[in-house]
Amino acid sequence: MIKKISPLAPDNFPKLPSVKGVLIGTAKSGTKYKGRRDIFTAIFEKGTAVAGAFTQSDVKAEPVEFCRKNIIDGSARVLAVNAGFANAFTGKKGKKINKSISSNIKKIIKCREKDIFICSTGVIGENIPIRPTNKAISVSLKTEENKWENAAKSIMTTDTFPKAAGKKIIIDDKEISLVGIAKGSGMISPNMATMLAFIFTDALIDKTVLQTLLNIELRNSFNAITVDGDTSTNDTVLAFATGKAMDGKNEKIISRTSDPRLKKFREAFSEIMHDLAIQIIRDGEGASKLIQIKVSGAENTSSAKKIARSIADSPLVKTAVGASDPNWGRIIMAIGKAKEKINPKKINLRIGSNTVIKNGEISRSYSEIKTKKYMSGKDILLDINLGLGSGFSQIWTCDLTEGYIKINADYRS
Amino acid sequence: MIKKISPLAPDNFPKLPSVKGVLIGTAKSGTKYKGRRDIFTAIFEKGTAVAGAFTQSDVKAEPVEFCRKNIIDGSARVLAVNAGFANAFTGKKGKKINKSISSNIKKIIKCREKDIFICSTGVIGENIPIRPTNKAISVSLKTEENKWENAAKSIMTTDTFPKAAGKKIIIDDKEISLVGIAKGSGMISPNMATMLAFIFTDALIDKTVLQTLLNIELRNSFNAITVDGDTSTNDTVLAFATGKAMDGKNEKIISRTSDPRLKKFREAFSEIMHDLAIQIIRDGEGASKLIQIKVSGAENTSSAKKIARSIADSPLVKTAVGASDPNWGRIIMAIGKAKEKINPKKINLRIGSNTVIKNGEISRSYSEIKTKKYMSGKDILLDINLGLGSGFSQIWTCDLTEGYIKINADYRS
Numbered sequence: 001m002i003k004k005i006s007p008l009a010p011d012n013f014p015k016l017p018s019v020k021g022v023l024i025g026t027a028k029s030g031t032k033y034k035g036r037r038d039i040f041t042a043i044f045e046k047g048t049a050v051a052g053a054f055t056q057s058d059v060k061a062e063p064v065e066f067c068r069k070n071i072i073d074g075s076a077r078v079l080a081v082n083a084g085f086a087n088a089f090t091g092k093k094g095k096k097i098n099k100s101i102s103s104n105i106k107k108i109i110k111c112r113e114k115d116i117f118i119c120s121t122g123v124i125g126e127n128i129p130i131r132p133t134n135k136a137i138s139v140s141l142k143t144e145e146n147k148w149e150n151a152a153k154s155i156m157t158t159d160t161f162p163k164a165a166g167k168k169i170i171i172d173d174k175e176i177s178l179v180g181i182a183k184g185s186g187m188i189s190p191n192m193a194t195m196l197a198f199i200f201t202d203a204l205i206d207k208t209v210l211q212t213l214l215n216i217e218l219r220n221s222f223n224a225i226t227v228d229g230d231t232s233t234n235d236t237v238l239a240f241a242t243g244k245a246m247d248g249k250n251e252k253i254i255s256r257t258s259d260p261r262l263k264k265f266r267e268a269f270s271e272i273m274h275d276l277a278i279q280i281i282r283d284g285e286g287a288s289k290l291i292q293i294k295v296s297g298a299e300n301t302s303s304a305k306k307i308a309r310s311i312a313d314s315p316l317v318k319t320a321v322g323a324s325d326p327n328w329g330r331i332i333m334a335i336g337k338a339k340e341k342i343n344p345k346k347i348n349l350r351i352g353s354n355t356v357i358k359n360g361e362i363s364r365s366y367s368e369i370k371t372k373k374y375m376s377g378k379d380i381l382l383d384i385n386l387g388l389g390s391g392f393s394q395i396w397t398c399d400l401t402e403g404y405i406k407i408n409a410d411y412r413s
Numbered sequence: 414m415i416k417k418i419s420p421l422a423p424d425n426f427p428k429l430p431s432v433k434g435v436l437i438g439t440a441k442s443g444t445k446y447k448g449r450r451d452i453f454t455a456i457f458e459k460g461t462a463v464a465g466a467f468t469q470s471d472v473k474a475e476p477v478e479f480c481r482k483n484i485i486d487g488s489a490r491v492l493a494v495n496a497g498f499a500n501a502f503t504g505k506k507g508k509k510i511n512k513s514i515s516s517n518i519k520k521i522i523k524c525r526e527k528d529i530f531i532c533s534t535g536v537i538g539e540n541i542p543i544r545p546t547n548k549a550i551s552v553s554l555k556t557e558e559n560k561w562e563n564a565a566k567s568i569m570t571t572d573t574f575p576k577a578a579g580k581k582i583i584i585d586d587k588e589i590s591l592v593g594i595a596k597g598s599g600m601i602s603p604n605m606a607t608m609l610a611f612i613f614t615d616a617l618i619d620k621t622v623l624q625t626l627l628n629i630e631l632r633n634s635f636n637a638i639t640v641d642g643d644t645s646t647n648d649t650v651l652a653f654a655t656g657k658a659m660d661g662k663n664e665k666i667i668s669r670t671s672d673p674r675l676k677k678f679r680e681a682f683s684e685i686m687h688d689l690a691i692q693i694i695r696d697g698e699g700a701s702k703l704i705q706i707k708v709s710g711a712e713n714t715s716s717a718k719k720i721a722r723s724i725a726d727s728p729l730v731k732t733a734v735g736a737s738d739p740n741w742g743r744i745i746m747a748i749g750k751a752k753e754k755i756n757p758k759k760i761n762l763r764i765g766s767n768t769v770i771k772n773g774e775i776s777r778s779y780s781e782i783k784t785k786k787y788m789s790g791k792d793i794l795l796d797i798n799l800g801l802g803s804g805f806s807q808i809w810t811c812d813l814t815e816g817y818i819k820i821n822a823d824y825r826s
Contacts, residue, residue, distance in 0.1 A: 056750075056752070057746070057750050058748075058749045058750075058751075058753075058755050059746065059748065059755075059757050088742070088745075089742065089745050089757065091758070091773060091774055123742065124742025124743075124746065125741065125742045125775065233746060315728070315817070315821070319817075319818055319821040319822045320821065320822070322818070328538065329499075329501070329502065329536060329537025329538045330537075332472050332501075332502050332537060332538070332646070333470070333472065333537065333646055335471075335472065336471045336472030336473075336646060337469075337470050337471075338471075339469070340471075342472070344472050344502065345504070360502075360504060361504055362538065400728075400818065401822075402818045402819070404728070404732075404818075405732055405735070405813060405814060405815045405817075405818060406815070408728070408732040408733065408736075409732045409735055409736035
């Protein structure tokens with residue numbers, strides 16, 4: 001299968017700063033993907049804090065279990081990622097593979113097992129070929145290329161473009177860098193299981209504060225996107241803070257969420273998480289349009305979220321958007337099937353700036369031609385106001401096209 | 414768009430008995446569909462009991478509201494169905510249209526408004542052209558063709574074949590007929606909104622018993638199917654019992670669920686409901702395979718149902734089946750994302766008679782080649798045993814193919 005780059009891909013790979021205290025490398029294991037980088041590693045200086053979030057699936061991949069155990073301590077020295085094999089539903093063998101990878105790492109970088117984080121992405125049920133993988137991890141740990149683009153490319157599976165975002169901010173007169181890379185072609189495809197994101201910063205920030213921040217920002221980023229409603233066994237987000245840009249003698253660690261210095265960091269952190277999440281949707285399998293769904297006026301936040309999700313996961317809404325068809329009846333259907341409190345007479349719907357439904361009736365100013373023209377673009381906003389309360393939520397998704405079926409029916413064959 | 418008949422369609426329209434006390438007719442309104450029947454009516458003799466079930470959506474079409482009100486009384490004289498316009502999300506105008514239709518009917522058949530049942534199927538938000546529709550309903554009420562095939566055809570929208578099932582049984586030495594017709598190309602497509610089913614019998618049966626039976630049998634028929642998880646605004650199932658095959662002087666009405674005569678009737682009723690439901694899946698938009706999903710060994714029934722539904726609604730599972738790909742990792746993913754109690758180590762999976770997973774591990778006897786061969790057929794069984802309890806549920810769905818996208822992206826354009 002030849003991969004066509006998503007029509008929603010950004011024009012260029014972004015320019016990214018280097019992050020003090022992080023040494024990244026890549027290598028080729030020659031296992032699933034021949035002739036391309038498929039191993040990514042990062043070495044962190046001592047004192048690096050780590051925070052993480054993981055798949056909610058009840059079938060968790062072995063590397064997820066491994067990271068969930070190690071994240072409790074909150075300190076990191078090494079991250080190792082392989083692409084091609086998810087190491088999910090692999091039982092005892094899967095656990096052994098993680099043991100072998102961490103033993104191999106400990107031979108090169110002196111650290112405790114709980115300072116190691118392993119992530120895998122790829123086919124469920126197949127075992128990672130351990131010898132070539134360990135060999136490539138060793139090579140990667142010894143390289144000092146520090147090229148983010150190689151890193152972002154090495155973790156790709158069905159992705160059609162590498163995903164990264166970065167930012168520089170000033171805290172305590174020191175320049176702080178934040179860089180994130182991600183992979184994923186939707187929440188989807190456990191087969192190419194699935195979404196990984198890593199954020200690196202040299203800010204000096206306590207692990208608990210970092211974890212709090214990660215949990216909050218997830219809501220508007222990786223937990224606010226869907227391609228097809230399928231949940232991976234391997235979803236992982238990890239944030240690493242080395243502190244190396246701020247560890248002069250006068251610097252104090254950001255150890256409370258009330259620390260005023262956190263505001264700027266949080267903004268940058270939030271932007272990067274959101275940016276990476278949207279890039280995943282822009283690379284959604286078969287995607288030709290990015291759809292933003294805003295639901296306001298719901299009874300409460302949870303209700304808004306469920307309705308937004310119901311619209312975002314409706315194959316009928318997604319195929320209609322893909323066909324640039326202002327088929328608003330399908331949006332109403334998706335609101336109705338969410339089983340949340342609504343009053344049909346109070347529903348308002350705008351598609352972009354086109355008012356379609358006003359207080360439960362077709363707006364007099366509604367023009368199907370104008371709305372269709374708007375929908376022929378690549379960025380589509382569906383803006384629903386339920387007219388009940390102050391509940392608000394938004395979610396991003398992509399359209400459903402024949403490309404999705406082609407990719408998912410062809411893969412493996 | 415040229416409609417190709419579903420590859421899963423039955424070879425012939427079934428031979429059906431006539432039902433005493435029911436007079437059916439059809440007509441052409443010439444509105445949405447030119448040159449074909451799009452109006453179906455049935456006139457029932459006095460004393461006919463009716464039971465019904467309706468969409469769970471919070472956006473209910475006007476005809477659904479109309480029937481929900483009238484069903485309380487439990488007696489029926491007239492059923493009138495139009496195809497092409499859903500009369501959903503049409504506000505006051507939609508209510509007026511129903512008033513106008515029932516007034517028109519009352520001019521021809523002397524009855525109370527609450528003895529009338531109106532069903533609509535078609536595009537949401539568009540108004541039914543009332544004059545030609547009323548005119549055609551009048552024509553239909555006066556025809557005496559009594560051809561079930563015409564009836565089944567007249568209620569079709571995106572359907573590619575007419576759906577019907579019938580049976581004869583003996584109760585109290587009298588020949589009892591049951592006939593059902595249905596339309597629907599999935600639970601789906603509110604645009605062509607969506608699923609209607611009507612069951613007619615001349616058994617003498619109390620409305621409460623009929624309603625109880627309908628509620629029970631829904632579980633294994635219309636509530637056990639899904640094409641894409643989208644819920645229509647118009648879903649309606651109505652069962653009419655005229656009693657005319659059993660109304661001799663010695664016949665007693667079946668007025669208790671404990672009546673031993675009910676057993677045979679229930680079996681036939683159940684068979685027809687199930688048969689019609691499966692026909693809807695066989696006509697699922699773009700369907701090339703019928704998928705039966707059995708989940709046993711769950712903690713309880715509710716849990717089994719949620720897991721079965723999670724698998725049935727997973728686009729990734731459905732595309733894999735469509736490609737005859739034994740991509741079992743996706744089934745495991747769909748089990749995991751259901752958020753029900755499971756133990757990965759106890760999961761068993763068979764695809765047809767091929768054991769794939771045994772106690773959480775790939776079976777030694779598993780042959781991908783054999784399983785792929787089985788999956789190239791048209792009827793696919795996914796049989797999951799969770800090894801936890803006695804919870805059991807099954808659901809029927811179809812695969813997800815490019816045909817689904819084509820149908821739903823092309824319609825209206």
